[in-house]
Amino acid sequence: MAVDYTGSSTTSTTNATTLGSVDFTKLDFNDIKSSLKSFLEKQDLFTDYNFDGSALSILLDVLSYNTMYYSFYANMIANEMFLDSATQRDNVVSLSKMLGYVPKSKTCASAKLELKNVSGSEQNIVRGRQLANANGVPWFFWGATGFTLGSGLTANAVVYGSNGLVQGEGGTIIGDRTVDTDTLRVSVNDGVTSETWSLMDSNIVSGLNGDDKIYFVDSTYDNYYTVKFGDGVFGKAVTNNAIITKDYLIGGNGNGDNGVVVFSQADSNISINKVVLPSSGGSEEDTLDDIKYYAPAFFQSQNRAVTKLDYDALIRKDLRTVTSVNIWGGEENNPPRYGRVFVSTTSSSAIDTKKIVDVVKNKSVISIIPEYVAPKYNTIYFRNFTVEYDKFNTAKSANEIRDLVRTLMGGGYQFGLIKSSLLFENLNRDVLGVERSVVGLDYFLIVSQNTLNTSPSGSYLFDFGQPLRTQNAVNNDFGQVIYSSEFAHADYASEGSVFYIQNGADGVIDLYSNVDGVRTLVTTNVGTYNSETGFIYLRDVQASENFTVYYEPRSKNVVSKRNIVFQREADWPNTDHPITIEEI
Amino acid sequence: MAPIQNETLKPKYIDFDLNFKPSPIFTDSGLGASGDILLKTDADAIKQSVASILQTNRYERPFQHNMDGRTRRLQFEPEDTDMIWKKSSLKKPNSMKNSFGGIHSAVFRHEATNAINRFEPRAAGSIIEIKKTQRGEPLVQVQFKTLDTVEEVSVNIKRDR
Numbered sequence: 001m002a003v004d005y006t007g008s009s010t011t012s013t014t015n016a017t018t019l020g021s022v023d024f025t026k027l028d029f030n031d032i033k034s035s036l037k038s039f040l041e042k043q044d045l046f047t048d049y050n051f052d053g054s055a056l057s058i059l060l061d062v063l064s065y066n067t068m069y070y071s072f073y074a075n076m077i078a079n080e081m082f083l084d085s086a087t088q089r090d091n092v093v094s095l096s097k098m099l100g101y102v103p104k105s106k107t108c109a110s111a112k113l114e115l116k117n118v119s120g121s122e123q124n125i126v127r128g129r130q131l132a133n134a135n136g137v138p139w140f141f142w143g144a145t146g147f148t149l150g151s152g153l154t155a156n157a158v159v160y161g162s163n164g165l166v167q168g169e170g171g172t173i174i175g176d177r178t179v180d181t182d183t184l185r186v187s188v189n190d191g192v193t194s195e196t197w198s199l200m201d202s203n204i205v206s207g208l209n210g211d212d213k214i215y216f217v218d219s220t221y222d223n224y225y226t227v228k229f230g231d232g233v234f235g236k237a238v239t240n241n242a243i244i245t246k247d248y249l250i251g252g253n254g255n256g257d258n259g260v261v262v263f264s265q266a267d268s269n270i271s272i273n274k275v276v277l278p279s280s281g282g283s284e285e286d287t288l289d290d291i292k293y294y295a296p297a298f299f300q301s302q303n304r305a306v307t308k309l310d311y312d313a314l315i316r317k318d319l320r321t322v323t324s325v326n327i328w329g330g331e332e333n334n335p336p337r338y339g340r341v342f343v344s345t346t347s348s349s350a351i352d353t354k355k356i357v358d359v360v361k362n363k364s365v366i367s368i369i370p371e372y373v374a375p376k377y378n379t380i381y382f383r384n385f386t387v388e389y390d391k392f393n394t395a396k397s398a399n400e401i402r403d404l405v406r407t408l409m410g411g412g413y414q415f416g417l418i419k420s421s422l423l424f425e426n427l428n429r430d431v432l433g434v435e436r437s438v439v440g441l442d443y444f445l446i447v448s449q450n451t452l453n454t455s456p457s458g459s460y461l462f463d464f465g466q467p468l469r470t471q472n473a474v475n476n477d478f479g480q481v482i483y484s485s486e487f488a489h490a491d492y493a494s495e496g497s498v499f500y501i502q503n504g505a506d507g508v509i510d511l512y513s514n515v516d517g518v519r520t521l522v523t524t525n526v527g528t529y530n531s532e533t534g535f536i537y538l539r540d541v542q543a544s545e546n547f548t549v550y551y552e553p554r555s556k557n558v559v560s561k562r563n564i565v566f567q568r569e570a571d572w573p574n575t576d577h578p579i580t581i582e583e584i
Numbered sequence: 585m586a587p588i589q590n591e592t593l594k595p596k597y598i599d600f601d602l603n604f605k606p607s608p609i610f611t612d613s614g615l616g617a618s619g620d621i622l623l624k625t626d627a628d629a630i631k632q633s634v635a636s637i638l639q640t641n642r643y644e645r646p647f648q649h650n651m652d653g654r655t656r657r658l659q660f661e662p663e664d665t666d667m668i669w670k671k672s673s674l675k676k677p678n679s680m681k682n683s684f685g686g687i688h689s690a691v692f693r694h695e696a697t698n699a700i701n702r703f704e705p706r707a708a709g710s711i712i713e714i715k716k717t718q719r720g721e722p723l724v725q726v727q728f729k730t731l732d733t734v735e736e737v738s739v740n741i742k743r744d745r
Contacts, residue, residue: 029647048599052651052703053633055602055624065646 027071033064083292090221092288096295100303103219103291104317105181106251108160109258109282110352111139111275115157117149119269124148125157127247128165131270132263134279137161137252139263142183154273161252161260161279169246174225176250178285181217183249186227188213190242200235201303208234255321257282258349280350283320290320305364311343318359321347324417328562334463334535344373344563346418375418375565376463380558381446381550382409382572383476386580387431387438394437398581404434405579415566422566424556439584444475445553447566451546458542460527464534465561466553471503476552478502482529482536486514487547492522501541501549503529509538595625597706602632627730630706631739634726637703638696638741653699654692655743658714658722689714696724706731717742 023035037060040049048054079085083095093103115131117123125131126146132139139159149155160183169175174184187196200214208214214235216228227246229238238244260279263272286294294317301310311327322345330340341364343356353372360370387405389398396404408430414420422445431441449462469481482503489499489511496513499522504510509527513520527538536549560566573579601622624632638653645651693712701708710728717723724741 044598046598046600048597048629048633051633051706052648053637054599054629055632055636056599058602058636058645061646061648 027068027075029064029068032067032071033060036060036063083295087288089223089288092291093219093223094221096291097219099295099299101291101295101298102217103286104283104294104320105225106178106254106285107182107281107283107320108162108180108249108252109260109279110158110160111260111263111279112156112158112277113263114154114273114276115149116154116271116273117151117269118271120151122148122150123269125155125270128167130266131157131159132272133266134260134263135161135253135257137163137257138266140165140249142249144185149270156276159263160249161257161282162249163252164250165248166250167247169248170244171246172227172229172244173220174227174246174248176248177223177225178251179225180249180251181225183247184217184227185247186215187245187247188229188238188242189245190239194243194245197229197236210234211236251285252282254282254284255349258321278350280352281319281321281355282349303363305341305360305370310363311341311360311370314360314363315343315345315356319345319347319351319355321349321351322356323348324419326418326560326563332562334461334533339367339369341368341370342373342562343370344375344418346375346416346565373563375563376449377565377567378464378558379448379569380415380422380566381448381569381577382443383446383577384580385443385573385577386441386582388440388442388582388584389435389437390439391437391583394435396435396437398583401435401438402579402581405431405438405581406573408434409568409573409579413568415568417560418563418565419560420566421559422557423559443556445556445558446476446550447553447558448548448550450548451543454543454546455541458538458540460536460538460541462536462538462549462551463562463564464536464551464553465564466534466551466558467555468503468529468531468534469552469554470531474552476550478550481552482509483550485548485550487543487545489513489522489542490544491542495522496520499543500547501526501538507531509536511541595629597626597629599624599629599632602636627735627737630704630728630730631737633704634700634707634710634728634739635741637699638724638726651699651703652695654695655722655724655741658689658692658724658743696726700726700728707737 023031023038026032026035037049040046040056046056049056049060051057080088080091081095083092083099086092086095096103113132115125124146125141125143125148127142127144129141129146130138131141139161141157142160142165143158147155160180162180162183163178166176166179174181184199185196186199187194189195195213197213197215200208200216208230210230210232212230212235214230216235218226218228220226227244230236258280261275263275265271294313297309297313298317301307301313303314305311305314308327312325315325316322324346326344328342330337330342333340333342341360343360345351345353345356353374356372357370364370387401389401391398394401414422414426424441428441432438447464447466449464451460469475471481474481480502482501484501486498486500488497492499492511492513496515498514500512500514501509502512504524507528507530508525509529510524511522511526513522526540527536529536534551534553536551558566601624603622605622607620607622637651638655640651640653641656642652643649692714696712697710700710700712707726707728707730710726713725713727715723715725722743724743726739726741728737729735730737
């Protein structure tokens, strides 16, 4: 039959139909088939399209299936073209390449062991020698250069937990997807000499010249890693017929290898005297979500550490066990230290803090020196924690409501991370959310810090980072806005055995003794405090033991600044300081 | 396609022939066949539809996995299951005396009837018989009346082994 493209027959009496009636928004099989049926309703050449057994229905099935197939295919193509919506790892990796990001490989955990040569002869500790077993994997020495250990002697060595090692692999493709690329060593033999070339960060080509013996590590579309060399302009090119060999470790148990403290001897000639540093640094390879998160962040940083977010992105990219990071400039420090950038982190397992500085020091601005600061843990004490509830609005008893609040305030509530503050607004919202009858919350806070070591000079610096409550509004039982636990004092042994400090007038700290409950001022002005910044500086407190300083902040909010990490009083609530439930 | 001149004779059901043979009748210019495919109309269209349903296997149609005529299963049914009935403590029902095969045939009749009722309402209420050819192959015979013409229609479906 002669039918033109609009579907109208030129020779029959069939009514003209137009493509305008086709609904192109339907993409599912059944919708497409319905749409085609609707289209066919406008003609009378064929009428059996509504019966599933008809030949026309079979034809519609084929057409619908084909249409759906291509619409699905087009949808998938569109999805896979964008980092946000891509689901295939090879596509995500390709898209991240455009941002200059190389997905991180697995990394082996490393530990420092003290080894002892228990054989009767010298032992060569060479790269690739297995020295220990732990956590179900062998631990290898993987130093760039080995060393000789005389009989009966001891030495420290760093070992890596790995599922195996590859030495002397040819070609540019790394043949194991679970490689730890940080352990890769590449040698190039151009027929005259064999040399080890250096790894370059993939994004940095500026400053390279054609003689630099460097290589890059890049990812391939099928989730392998590959080694790439220079082109003779940026980095030396590899000559034809050059032989490339690669040594590397295969990743171990990732995070599972961190924190290992027990290592068993794997070599009868080398015993393990002790574990100098427990294992740390093991991590899994990037997941799809990791790549989607880190690639844009990495691109924003442009592999340069300029802003705080740059530092954050670079550190998190390379050290995956890091759970929180804070960066602050030296001008915010107390005392100010201009030209420095301070970095503090918390981590799910121990990490080598030197690595944190290494990650950013070559990428930071000239004259800016990054420096790591260990997190400072401040303990928060909730006092007079009172929850008000409307007893006419609930069938629950006060004890049941107390249990709900206690569950909410369980050990990890909002604590343990740098930059994680305790805000009354959030806590109040959460407490009110436990039960509809809860209508109010009140408490006051005390924050404490411990001295980690006694200071021979008697000077201590405490950074609470919060404004101090005024003395006439003090809430705590001690009756002072700043006070300490008791300690022995070498300089005043004749005046008592226990001493403590407390705030005096006008921003000074005084030293008191406590003899049978009688508090006596021993000396004034042993330090100063700033009631706005929360810094307490003790300059002459010759405590002969560690002590704790307590600080009552002005607000119900405490904000994490610099390296302050809040943790909650471990055994709260307790008999002395319960959660009080009050009826209104 | 040549116009159908007499509207009163216009068939109600029009489908095309699944064999895709060219029509020897309709012509464009009188010089020969136009190449248009053959049409199936009314009872013929329904017969083709019933045969198509019964010969469809489960999961054969996209997104219509439950369209299943089950005739393929008959293909491998034992020709005579009297031996099975003899060994069985049950007695072969009289209704199955002349039927092909055994228990599976009964299941087939039940499910084939369901399939026709569901997917080809124009042949609802069909009577289905399973016979065997001289070569012992299953021959499915479906008899029904079309709703509009009350025409007695019979479809034979033979599965070659």
